Amino acid sequence: MLSDIFQWIQGSILSPLVNLVVPELFQDEALLLLGILVKIVAILIPLLLSVAYITYAERKIIGYMQCRIGPNRVGFFGYKLLGLGQPIADAFKLIFKEIIIPSGANKTLFIIAPVLSFAPSIAAWAVIPFDDVSVLADINAGLLYILALTSLAVYGVIIAGWASNSKYAFLGAIRSAAQIISYEIAMGFALVCVLIAAGSLNLGEIIEAQSGSFLHWFWIPLFPVFLVYFISGVAETNRAPFDVAEGESEIVAGFHVEYGGMAFSIFFMAEYANMIMISVLTSIFFLGGWLSPLQGVPLLGSIPFLSDHGLIWLLMKTSLFLFCFLWFRATFPRYRYDQIMRLGWKVFLPITIVWIVIISIMVVAEIPPWFN
Amino acid sequence: MQELSLRMLENYLPILIFISITLVMGMGFFIVGYVLGPSKPDSEKMSPYECGFEAFEDARMKFDIRYYLVAILFIIFDLEIAFFFPWAVALREVGMVGFWAMMLFLGVLVIGFIYEWRKGALEWE
Numbered sequence: 001m002l003s004d005i006f007q008w009i010q011g012s013i014l015s016p017l018v019n020l021v022v023p024e025l026f027q028d029e030a031l032l033l034l035g036i037l038v039k040i041v042a043i044l045i046p047l048l049l050s051v052a053y054i055t056y057a058e059r060k061i062i063g064y065m066q067c068r069i070g071p072n073r074v075g076f077f078g079y080k081l082l083g084l085g086q087p088i089a090d091a092f093k094l095i096f097k098e099i100i101i102p103s104g105a106n107k108t109l110f111i112i113a114p115v116l117s118f119a120p121s122i123a124a125w126a127v128i129p130f131d132d133v134s135v136l137a138d139i140n141a142g143l144l145y146i147l148a149l150t151s152l153a154v155y156g157v158i159i160a161g162w163a164s165n166s167k168y169a170f171l172g173a174i175r176s177a178a179q180i181i182s183y184e185i186a187m188g189f190a191l192v193c194v195l196i197a198a199g200s201l202n203l204g205e206i207i208e209a210q211s212g213s214f215l216h217w218f219w220i221p222l223f224p225v226f227l228v229y230f231i232s233g234v235a236e237t238n239r240a241p242f243d244v245a246e247g248e249s250e251i252v253a254g255f256h257v258e259y260g261g262m263a264f265s266i267f268f269m270a271e272y273a274n275m276i277m278i279s280v281l282t283s284i285f286f287l288g289g290w291l292s293p294l295q296g297v298p299l300l301g302s303i304p305f306l307s308d309h310g311l312i313w314l315l316m317k318t319s320l321f322l323f324c325f326l327w328f329r330a331t332f333p334r335y336r337y338d339q340i341m342r343l344g345w346k347v348f349l350p351i352t353i354v355w356i357v358i359i360s361i362m363v364v365a366e367i368p369p370w371f372n
Numbered sequence: 373m374q375e376l377s378l379r380m381l382e383n384y385l386p387i388l389i390f391i392s393i394t395l396v397m398g399m400g401f402f403i404v405g406y407v408l409g410p411s412k413p414d415s416e417k418m419s420p421y422e423c424g425f426e427a428f429e430d431a432r433m434k435f436d437i438r439y440y441l442v443a444i445l446f447i448i449f450d451l452e453i454a455f456f457f458p459w460a461v462a463l464r465e466v467g468m469v470g471f472w473a474m475m476l477f478l479g480v481l482v483i484g485f486i487y488e489w490r491k492g493a494l495e496w497e
Binding site: 033036037039095096097098099100101102103111114115118119120122125126127136138139145164166167170174178181182184185189191192195196199200201258261262265266269337338341345346349356361363364 | 383384385386387389390391393394395397398399401402404405406408409410411412413415417418419420430432433435439442443445446449450453456457460461463464467468471474475478481482485489494496
């Protein structure tokens with residue numbers, strides 16, 4: 001469906017436009033570039049809107065979990081509309097706030113840091129397959145690219161903390177950096193398990209490898225790894241209950257304590273974009289991405305519309321994990337730092353190492369129904 | 373061969389464009405905020421934040437050696453992961469020989485892991 005829309009845009013808008021404006025010699029290249037730009041915009045706008053509205057969802061959901069109603073005043077054109085205007089109002093407020101660059105700060109690094117944490121969190125979306133044909137860059141090393149870009153996030157954190165030249169920022173940054181790299185180990189080993197099971201680095205092929213029915217998805221043969229991956233994802237994004245890097249009660253806001261206005265909101269957007277990213281990746285690696293859960297189910301699987309694969313399933317699975325992010329924050333008290341490190345190194349790492357052995361035996365022995 | 377590598381590069385072109393756009397967007401947000409926001413600096417506002425106190429001491433201070441240790445351990449394990457990736461993709465082709473070779477490698481890694489656990493490198497009291 002997505003590809004049909006794109007075909008239509010390319011056929012009836014882009015190519016006449018290119019024919020009209022660009023000289024004959026470069027028309028193919030221009031069409032290619034314009035096509036890429038259209039696809040990028042088609043990813044960016046929904047993504048930024050979701051980033052804005054997940055802050056609203058967070059306040060609303062946590063509000064209801066605590067018997068409050070959350071934001072419900074700001075609407076559009078005089079109507080309250082359950083407070084749906086809140087994220088837009090927040091964005092405008094932040095744009096018009098002062099950006100303070102402390103006198104002791106390293107100015108260049110101070111400015112680079114938010115950009116460096118924002119860019120990878122968005123750019124990682126280039127290889128996410130939205131359905132069986134719609135993906136911006138269908139590269140063979142998709143998973144490697146994801147791993148590389150999510151690893152870059154730690155630079156933004158540590159540069160921000162160092163450049164601020166403030167004690168809270170510094171403490172927050174080293175805590176956060178040590179935590180992120182610790183959980184990245186568990187995450188990396190979890191990804192190795194997914195790779196063994198799927199036999200490909202291409203995200204589209206990883207999803208194809210799970211087709212059959214919802215029992216063929218990797219969440220069953222990789223169940224412990226599935227949990228490890230998602231919990232590590234929560235820790236990677238510095239979300240509650242692993243948010244010692246922010247630790248409001250002790251170090252105020254951690255690495256971004258000196259940032260205000262738009263500079264702060266860039267960090268904020270990066271954090272929420274990363275949350276969405278982790279949710280999408282978890283649903284791709286373990287819940288079959290855009291595969292329909294009704295596929296292969298007797299009776300239900302023959303319903304024509306529901307058993308079709310498509311973007312809607314990916315969105316639903318992603319929303320499930322995003323809800324879990326918010327639910328965790330409302331439910332769990334913050335971990336102590338030594339408990340966080342113990343969980344990462346002494347629990348998750350051994351589990352994933354053991355599971356690498358188990359899953360590779362399962363693959364070599366061709367255990368059905370997943371690996372025959 | 374040349375055509376193949378060209379086609380591969382073509383696959384990566386959208387990524388290059390996407391990364392550049394995100395970098396520009398990040399800078400753009402910063403600049404918009406800088407231009408549209410007020411700018412009334414004073415010495416109190418520009419000093420590092422320290423909960424109502426005058427900042428005493430520099431923030432470039434000593435920190436716990438264990439953070440450094442974690443970073444070193446990270447490098448080792450991350451390298452291991454880098455070794456695992458190609459093996460994991462090719463496991464179906466390399467068969468039993470490849471499987472046992474990697475188990476040997478993993479065994480060495482696990483011995484090292486147990487050693488550092490027993491030595492207390494993972495303790496945070």
